[in-house]
Amino acid sequence: MGDVTARPAGAGFKRGVVNLFYEQTMLIILILLAIVMSIASKDFLSFGNLFNVVRQYSVHGILACGMTIVIIGKGMDLSAASILSLCAVANVLLQPYGYAVSIAASLAVGVACGLLNGYLIAKVKANFIIVTLGTQIIFTGVALIITGGMNLRSRPEPLFHWLGEANILGMPALGWSLVLIMVVSGVLLARSIAGRRLYAVGLNDRAARASGINDTRIVLASYVINGLICGLASVLLTSRLPRIRVGTASDYLFDVITIVVLGGTALSGGVGGIYRTAIGLLIFALISNGMALLHIPFEYQQLVKGIILILAVLYDEFNRRRRLQVL
């Protein structure tokens, strides 16, 4: 789904199997991991634990959708977690005016932040890494200025709060929101004209421009959509957590990048998709949950996550070269 993969002409059965193995490595790892986990820990397969996992990582998953879109366009948004913070602050501050206003504010702030990033990267053509590192500091600064560095209490209206706690058909509402956002963004990427153009720009922006694609507008749009998704994530975050502390969101950033890369969306742009990110999310959630169940100290968990990121990137590069060879 949404992949640009090379199929060798006249490949034999063996080659097909090998190819399948390389393209679906992460799915295989996921299945193995799930089996190992359910043997190692009795709690793992319980519904309570699984729902906890869903609740805990749905915000990660939503952010990862936006990040996937940006990375496919050969970019990266290091300010995503700060946008999330700022949107959450806007949301909480406007809650007294009703939840429609506060949700609208979150989304508007997200779009505005995405617009700033997109303008500087797509129009001004500034380096996306430094731009988003800079805006990361700016957005966090603005959020801290607004809150005065204090914690905020989120007092969502009943309906809003229900979103964070309720179960529908046995699955947390947060999980359903995640599935919905994944399906919408996945269809956008794989089936819409703009989505296909984004892949083209990510693979080769000059070729895309030469064939008449307005690459500036596509890249700009990818950052705006990412901002919007961060806004959506903040709505769900504030419905679940009663206390919002600016700065905590920064933990999300590396996790989200790891999830996207783990799934197999290439940092070199133009390869990947939401389906892959979903697998990345599940692997990441299983490993994190496993480490928590095994009582591994927080410091070691950070270390492990960093190593996973590097390994995932190494594998990504290996796969890229393999694809080139097949071509």
Place this chain on the structure above:
Amino acid sequence: MKVKAARLIADRKLLVIIIALLVILSVADRNFFTLQTFVSLFDHIAINGVMAAGMTILLISGSFDLSVGSVMAVTGIIIVLSQQFGMLASVLLGVAAGTAIGALNGVLVVKGKINAFIVTLGTMIIFRGLGLVLTNSHPVKGSIAAFQVLSQASFLGIPLPVFYLVVVYAAVWYVLRSTKFGRNDFAIGGNAVSSRLAGIRVDLYTFLYFVVCSFMAALAGVLLTSRVNTGSAVFGDQTPMLIIAAAVLGGTSLFGGKGTVIGTLQGVLILGLIERAMVIFNVNTNYQLLVRGTIIIAVIVTDALTTKRREGAAAAAG
């Protein structure tokens, strides 16, 4: 005449900024314009300055390194934790550990062929994590008093870090200008493919630039640890961005092939003056964050705009 004057100002824009900042600060604070202030200013920028010199070498070759803050922190932690083996041994061990991180970055970039940004992002997380593991998430305190002399003593009334700064910049200036190591740096940053075709060992040199960058960050770690007599995993979490901004402000291009260490020194000085100004004007820490972020964005946008204009001019000429 008018054009000439405009050119002169454009070429010296960093000096103009520095002078403007000095004027503003002198007006705002009567006690600012003294020799003492300047000495303490250079004393303060020494740590960032040493790191920025190493970063400049790496940026010229077209790569960059986000892990320098973690290198600095890990170096400090290892120095403090190994002080039982004596001061010299602990410093050597710390610097070796910091430099080894650079070697790991270099190997992953050159042999693994991974984007420098993502490699150093990964090592940044890993080694900050390692720092947390080593210190159990708490700062650790040094036990050797003599170690603090390294950064806190003065010679002829001038603090020692100022001398280190001068020596490092003189050395890097010489190396970039007059050695094979330096010339290859510009060649690789200008065009890696044609450098390889011309017989330059691009992989080897790129590896070395990563090692040198981390080595400088480790030296900065020694200075910092000696100054605060503490090792902590949270030190330097914003330094990579500020240091890259200082170098780019000083005219080093993120696209590689262009840069001077003198420019970087001016960039570091400007950022140091701005930090000082924020203290003098009593700016709230949250606003300081905003100012820093805005400076980084302004610097990078200017870099992009001038590069684009130059490319446009080249396209029109060609």
